[in-house]
Amino acid sequence: MNLTVPASIPVLRWAAERARLDDFALVKRFRKWPLWLSGEAQPTLRQIEDFARMTHTPFGYFFLPEPPRMELPVPDFRSLRDAPVREPSNDLLDTVYLCQRRQDWFREYAQINGLPPVPFVGEVRVGDVPEAVAEKLRDTLDLSVTERQTLPTWTDALRQLIARTEDAGVLVMASSIVGANSHRKLDVDEFRGFALADHLAPLVFLNAGDSKAAQMFSLAHELAHLALGQSGISDAEAGRVPERTTERWCNKVAAELLMPLAVMREAVQREAAIEQEIQRLARLFKVSTLVALRRLFDAGLINAATLWQHYRKEVERLRTLERTGGGGDFYRTLGARTGKRFARALVGSALEGQTLFQDAFRLLGVRKSATFYQAARELGVML
Numbered sequence: 001m002n003l004t005v006p007a008s009i010p011v012l013r014w015a016a017e018r019a020r021l022d023d024f025a026l027v028k029r030f031r032k033w034p035l036w037l038s039g040e041a042q043p044t045l046r047q048i049e050d051f052a053r054m055t056h057t058p059f060g061y062f063f064l065p066e067p068p069r070m071e072l073p074v075p076d077f078r079s080l081r082d083a084p085v086r087e088p089s090n091d092l093l094d095t096v097y098l099c100q101r102r103q104d105w106f107r108e109y110a111q112i113n114g115l116p117p118v119p120f121v122g123e124v125r126v127g128d129v130p131e132a133v134a135e136k137l138r139d140t141l142d143l144s145v146t147e148r149q150t151l152p153t154w155t156d157a158l159r160q161l162i163a164r165t166e167d168a169g170v171l172v173m174a175s176s177i178v179g180a181n182s183h184r185k186l187d188v189d190e191f192r193g194f195a196l197a198d199h200l201a202p203l204v205f206l207n208a209g210d211s212k213a214a215q216m217f218s219l220a221h222e223l224a225h226l227a228l229g230q231s232g233i234s235d236a237e238a239g240r241v242p243e244r245t246t247e248r249w250c251n252k253v254a255a256e257l258l259m260p261l262a263v264m265r266e267a268v269q270r271e272a273a274i275e276q277e278i279q280r281l282a283r284l285f286k287v288s289t290l291v292a293l294r295r296l297f298d299a300g301l302i303n304a305a306t307l308w309q310h311y312r313k314e315v316e317r318l319r320t321l322e323r324t325g326g327g328g329d330f331y332r333t334l335g336a337r338t339g340k341r342f343a344r345a346l347v348g349s350a351l352e353g354q355t356l357f358q359d360a361f362r363l364l365g366v367r368k369s370a371t372f373y374q375a376a377r378e379l380g381v382m383l
Contacts, residue, residue, distance in 0.1 A: 004042040007062045012036060012051070014067035018090060019055035029054065056090040056184070072096065075232040077247050078191060091178050091186055092233075098179055099196060099205050102342055102363055105355075106171060107201040109345055112354070117199040118169035122229025126249045134256035137223055141168050145263050148286055154212035157286035161219055166341040170202045170226065172219070175337040176209035180365030185209065193218040194233040195225040202226045208336070211318075213288035220254035227253070237290065259285045259295050268301065274310055289314050334375055338364055347372070347381045 016026060026033040030051065035041035043051065052059045061068060072088050073096060109115075120140050124133050137143075141164040151157045162172045178184035188209045196203040204222040206215045214237075221236035228246070236251060259281075267284060269277060274296070281292035293314060297307040335343055343364065350360035350372075357372070366372050376382045 003045050005045055005048060005063075007036070007043055007048055008064055008066070009037055009039060011062050011064055011067050015051070015055040015057040015061070018057070018070075018087070021055065056094065072233060073100065074194065074196065075230070077232045077244055078235040086190075088233075089187065089190060091184050092191055094178050094184075095175075095186065095205065096194065096233075099173060099194075099203055102173070102338070103171065103196050103198060103201045103203045105359075105363060106203075106342055106345060107198060109349060110200040115169075115200065118202050118226075120168070121197060121199050121202050121226050124227045126228065126246055130249060130252035131256050131261075133224065133227060133253050134260070137227065137253070137257055141165060141223075143257075145260060145285070149284055151286060154216065154286050158212045158216050158219075161216060163340075165204070165219065165223065166339065169341075170204060170223070171339045171342045172204050172206070173337060173339045173342070174206040174208040174215065175333075176207065177337075180337070190235075191233050192235050192237075193222050195222040195231055197226055197229050197231045203339075211288065213282065213286070213291075216258060216286065217254055217288060217291055220257045221250045223257070224250035224253035255291055255295060255298070258287050259291055261295065261299055264295050265299055268296070268299070270301065274302065274306070278310070278314070289318070334364065334366075335379060340379065343375070344379050344381055347376045347379055351376065351382060 016022075023033065030036070030043070030047060032041045032043070036043055048062050049059060051057075052062065070087050070093060072093070076088075120137065124136075138145075141161075143161070143164055148157050148160065151160065162174070165172050176186055178186065186207050186209055188207050191207060192210055192214065193204065193206045196205075204219060204226070206218050206222075208215065210218065218234070218236050221234055225232055225234070225246075228250075230246070234247065234250075236247070236254065264281065264285070267281065269280070272280070274293070278289045278292040278296070281287075281295075282289045285292070290311065293302075293307065293310055296302045297304070302310075338346075346355065346360050346363055349355040350357050357369075361367060361372060364372070364375070366375065373382070
């Protein structure tokens with residue numbers, strides 16, 4: 001017997017919009033979708049269950065008179081190019097919640113195993129000089145601009161920055177999907193990354209759907225947030241000047257961390273055309289062309305009018321390029337999605353019997369024992 005239920009029409013519309021599903025797609029799956037919205041027909045319990053899974057919406061919400069207000073569990077620093085920031089998507093919320101669960105596990109692991117606090121978290125204030133903070137971060141991460149210039153690609157530079165960040169005690173997770181679900185792509189236009197500040201388990205998440213150069217800047221930006229001891233969601237973009245004071249400060253720290261003005265001034269070719277020069281500087285420092293363009297302005301080598309003229313053109317050019325992210329070897333991407341520091345600790349804890357295998361599977365996003373043991377070998381936790 002297919003029991004029909006009086007599902008809330010406003011919540012049905014809201015759930016479909018949040019999942020970015022149009023009427024055409026929904027009618028293919030639910031033939032009476034237009035009749036549900038008009039009130040001429042009602043879905044069955046099974047159809048509501050299917051619709052809830054399809055839209056990643058809790059089942060109980062469909063019996064509320066109005067859609068609930070969805071709020072992020074951490075501060076929101078996004079501005080999204082001066083447009084109103086829309087309600088966070090289920091994909092963003094589920095990603096934050098998953099990272100919080102991973103952080104909770106690692107914090108307990110760190111306490112049990114006597115790991116020391118990460119010293120740079122919360123040690124600075126927004127009033128501190130960005131150049132001095134960037135220099136401290138370079139020392140903490142053992143970063144060398146000269147060394148990075150010798151790396152062949154942006155991918156190599158990003159891997160090095162992530163590895164040095166994890167060596168300093170920060171959990172770094174980079175993914176273009178929600179958990180291990182390849183059907184749920186994260187939207188770069190919604191967010192680029194976030195930081196979850198904690199003295200024992202500081203965490204940075206990067207939206208890997210972004211370009212490697214953009215992820216470099218996002219990681220540097222989120223490190224500045226951690227140095228402030230501050231959690232938050234960001235859409236950091238080098239060229240823009242955010243409205244929020246904290247975001248402007250974090251952008252300055254990030255730019256100086258990746259492309260110190262003193263070094264850039266020595267490297268710049270002042271007679272070169274701007275379009276060619278920002279391409280050359282971006283390749284040299286392994287940053288985005290927007291970072292290079294902004295640093296030319298910061299160094300006083302171009303004026304504001306020139307900056308924004310070229311900024312708009314460069315943004316349009318970058319939008320036409322295919323963003324990276326997704327695909328690749330499962331075990332290699334597992335280390336990136338969960339962070340090698342986290343994954344190695346969790347796998348080792350499970351193998352030692354300190355963590356239940358079902359909890360380890362859930363936090364890693366794996367389902368089979370064979371996959372888990374192969375991941376353990378790939379991560380170097382077992383032979």
